[in-house]
Amino acid sequence: MGKKSGLFLLCGAVLLFCLYAVRISYPAGTSGFPEVQAVTKVRTYDSLKRPVTVSFSKIPERVIINRLNGAETLMALGAADRIIAVNMQNTDWGKPYDDRYMEQGKALEKITYRNLTKEEAVLLNPDCIIGWYSTFTDKRLGTTDFWNARQVATYIQATSNMVKPGAGVEDECRFITDMGLIFHAESQAKLLTDEIWKEIEDVQEKTRYSHHPSVMVVEFSGGGLDVYGYEWLVGDMVRRLGGFIPCENGYISYEELIRLDPDVIFVVYFNHDLKTMMEQLTQNPAFSSLKAVQGKRVYPLRLDYMYTTAVRTINGLRVLSSGMYPDLAGDA
Incomplete structure (x- = not known):
């Protein structure tokens, strides 16, 4: 009897643990059997x-x-x-x-x-x-x-x-993974995040012996520029693709941009302001000495390709890499 009592107690403890580890709901209209989730x-x-x-x-x-x-x-x-x-x-x-x-x-x-x-x-x-x-x-x-x-x-x-x-990119992938967990679509989420990491690895491999450019991602603000550095998602994207951002986050003057003179400039735009944003840089004589302007390496960058990008992370990576490495543009 002692052994049987011990066995019953053990089984009961296991059952209680299982009930504690899952949430049990009783949907309306069912026969009363618990739906264990x-x-x-x-x-x-x-x-x-x-x-x-x-x-x-x-x-x-x-x-x-x-x-x-x-x-x-x-x-x-x-x-x-x-x-x-x-x-x-x-x-x-x-x-x-x-x-x-x-x-x-x-x-x-x-x-x-x-x-x-x-x-x-x-x-x-x-x-x-x-x-x-x-x-x-x-x-x-x-x-x-x-x-x-x-x-x-x-x-x-x-x-x-x-x-x-x-x-950065890891956190965007975490978001996709979390959505996969919440909506019970883990396999689909993994396909999306695998695609992102593969894109980064492919660019790194193809540009191993290439010149890694200095890159600035800017947004016009008042009489100067807001700069997106490594503290932002897009800064991490640039870094992982092999680019170098020559200044920290913050607000800089036009004179400071000319002094930094990056190889590539991406201009952030929000909606229908693309033409205006680009012309402020490419058509302004004050910026004519910039390497990026002379080499026609000033590119537009949609906000949703560089900020809380989620499934558009792959789009952002391709736009950035094609601007940073023109030889890859055909792959973007």
Whole structure:
């Protein structure tokens, strides 16, 4: 009897452990048998930029997703049918989806909002919101605490708004991987991240004996330029592709740009301002002495190819590498 009692106690302990390790739900309309689902946990951030763990006991069914890149990521993972709203900011409005996702994107047009408000979001009754750090402010959709108190899961991309200083390609791949975990599409997510790392490895191999250029990624601001250095995602992309950024993040004067005189300049543009942004550099006599201007190596760079890029990371890498290494342009 002693041995049997011990065996029963052991089996009971194992059963309790298993029940503790998974979340059990009883869907309405079932016969009462428990539906056992493993809890998915991912690491992200809250509205105070603090690291947090978010748990999912099931795949989200009513998702508000921020911007083109986020929506395309869910499309790539086969989760477009989970989206109830796409929140487009002004800098995304009017931009087309990538050719790979054009058809699915058309189906989302009726649920696409321009600067979705907190009040509109509440009425949509989401169970998950995925966005930038700036998405979760009182002026926009409300804080993560506001939504978490209403049992709505929130996820903030690490490369947005300097949530994680120095966040780079690895963090974009982490985002894709996390989305794969949340939406139970791990194999699709791995294909996407493998493609990104292979692109980097291929460029590194092809340019092993090439001249590695000095590169600046700039954005016109007032009477000077904002520079994206290694602390930003695009800086990490340039570094991994073998480029050198000759200055730190920050704001520089036109005179400082002329002094630094990089081999290649990428000009960030947001929406319909491409021609204006490029001409400020290429048509201004003050910049005519720059090597990049003389060598016609000033290139436009879309915001969504260099900032919180998600599935467009591969596009950004190809644009950067083709500008840095013209011989590779045919491969981009």
